[in-house]
Amino acid sequence: MNARITQATLLDESNEHHGNQVDIRIENGIITEIASSLDPKNGEEQLQFENLIVSAGWFDSSVSIGEPGYEERETILNGLKVAAKSGFTSIAVNPNTLPVTDTNAAVSFLKNKAAGNAVALYPIGALTRNAEGTDLAELYDMQQAGAVAFGDYQHSISNPNLIKIALQYAQGFDGLVLSFPQENDLIIKGVANEGETAIKLGLKGIPALSEHIQVARDLYILEYTGGKLHIPTISTAQSVALIKEAKAKGLDVTCSVAIANLFYTEEVLEDFDTRYKVLPPLRTETDRQALIAAIKEGTIDMVTSDHNPLDIELKKLEFDHAKFGTIAQEATLGALLTLVSEERAVKLLTAGSERFTGTTSKIKIGQPANLSLFTANGTSVFGKEDIRSKSKNSAFLGAQLKGKVYGIFANNQFIAS
Structure with missing residues (x-):
């Protein structure tokens, strides 16, 4: 053209x-x-x-697409169209499909189905088999097929030895390990940020402590093993502080924040609207302001839409029973520009490419x-x-x-x- x-x-x-x-x-x-x-x-x-x-093409580091298995939520082709119309030229696709993206063949399916489109699709392979958190998946085989990172979407790894082994093993092929920041034993059946709002609404809480403990644990393990770690969608002021300290030590760690956690706080839950039920949950205004400061200073490397299409049967339920997740790609630029300048927005929307794919897009003859x-x-x-x-x-x-x-x-x- x-x-x-x-x-x-x-x-x-x-x-x-x-x-x-x-x-x-x-x-x-x-x-x-x-x-x-x-x-x-x-x-x-x-x-x-x-x-x-005009800027270099944007990269979204956390996108869910239903296909294969959940095509009623979103197909690959329509998902790529949504990304394009939202301004993204590349997306990293989470492995929360059916079957889970945990093999060479599953990665190849995604790559082949997306071939030829304007938007480039980069699969994230599951870190563990079937994303069950028990045994490591075939990381190297998936990397050979085109997987750019490895993590169990919105499933934290309870066994610290698994993260240790993953970080050590992935160094052999320069692999990027993702670890969702949540200690499961501290949340039980939590659905909203633990605090005054959750108590007032009678909702089970997800304490900020559950994120801090997991982030601190993973950073200690990274310091011990070396390797490359990405912590997706942090949501608290303390997580920012922990990652800032780790970066000052020279650890190879990056992190992202979901646009919903930058834009909203737990106060929007007062009408029990399940559109605001996301994971990690919407936190306090103090946390939100710390996240905004961190995207401005660079402690948080990238902003993601954390786009997660879900059909009405999964969201139009009582708050306790609705599934976590929101679609957000279409609103990501508009929400981000209410918080930062256009130059800063571009940096936050392009930074993921180098971290996940090892390449940077430049406007060059x-x-x-x-x-x-x-x-x-x-x-x-x-x-x-x-x-x-x-x-x-x-x-x-x-x-x-x-x-x-x-x-x-x-x-x-x-x-x-």
């Missing part, structure tokens, strides 16, 4: 035009020219949008165009018409958001939002 992106503010610190308004010419999917103004060529499509910003197109101007209220997922379980319905995604250019394709 040949295209000319016009009057775009370029955000890429590796590019000499960073922060300036430019035109970008793309020929057969390759960036061929970047200049303050470019004359049109025959046969090329002009891409022009109001107050346009001679390189394939891998671009996210958006504006930071304007506000809107997120409504049902903004949901692109098959499932509709969005915590962001009615939220006041900022900016807008225009689309992506990736794999020689332009997908408009």
Whole structure:
């Protein structure tokens, strides 16, 4: 595809035009020219949008897709379409499928089904067989098939020796180990943050302590073994402090935060709306402010949508019985821009690529165009018409958001939002 992106503010610190308004010419999917103004060529499509910003393509480090096994929640093809229309050019897909993504064949299925799409799909393999937390899965075989990391989605590993062995073994092929930050024995049947709100509503609590103990344990093990550790979706001020200390020691650890935990607190649970039942749970305002400070200073490396499509039968239940999870990709940019600048937002939405795939996308002449197109101007209220997922379980319905995604250019394709 040949295209000319016009009057775009370029955000890429590796590019000499960073922060300036430019035109970008793309020929057969390759960036061929970047200049303050470019004359049109025959046969090329002009891409022009109001107050346009162009950045390197965004990477979402935690996305759930139902296929295989739960296609009623989301299919691979529609999930990739949702990602594209939400501004993401790459997604890391969790292994919570049926069967669980814990073999070479399961990883290959995902890669083959997604081939040729504008959005690149990177499978996360389960760390343990069937995500049961008992025996390590076939990590190396999955890595050979294309898995970029290994973790049991929203299932913590109770056995510390498993994490120890995983970190040691994965070093042989530079594998990234994920460990969900929750000590199961401390939560029992908890459904909301343990505190005044949960007590007032009569809901069983998930104490912040359950996260702190698990994070501290895993960091101690990492210090002992070496290796690469990623802690997904932290939610508390103390977790931020623990990870900041570990980074100061030089440990190879990164972490993410889900956009819902940055945007909401436990106070929205007062109507028992299960759209806000997420894991880790929405915490206190003190925790939320600590998370916001951490994404601004860099202690938290990346923001994820933690997009988890669930059908109505799993969410329209009593709060205790509803499943954890929200769809959030469609609202991620708009929610994040209410908290940070567009430059910071881009860093948080692109950082996952290097950590998970070992590659970084740069806006550079001679390189394939891998671009996210958006504006930071304007506000809107997120409504049902903004949901692109098959499932509709969005915590962001009615939220006041900022900016807008225009689309992506990736794999020689332009997908408009």
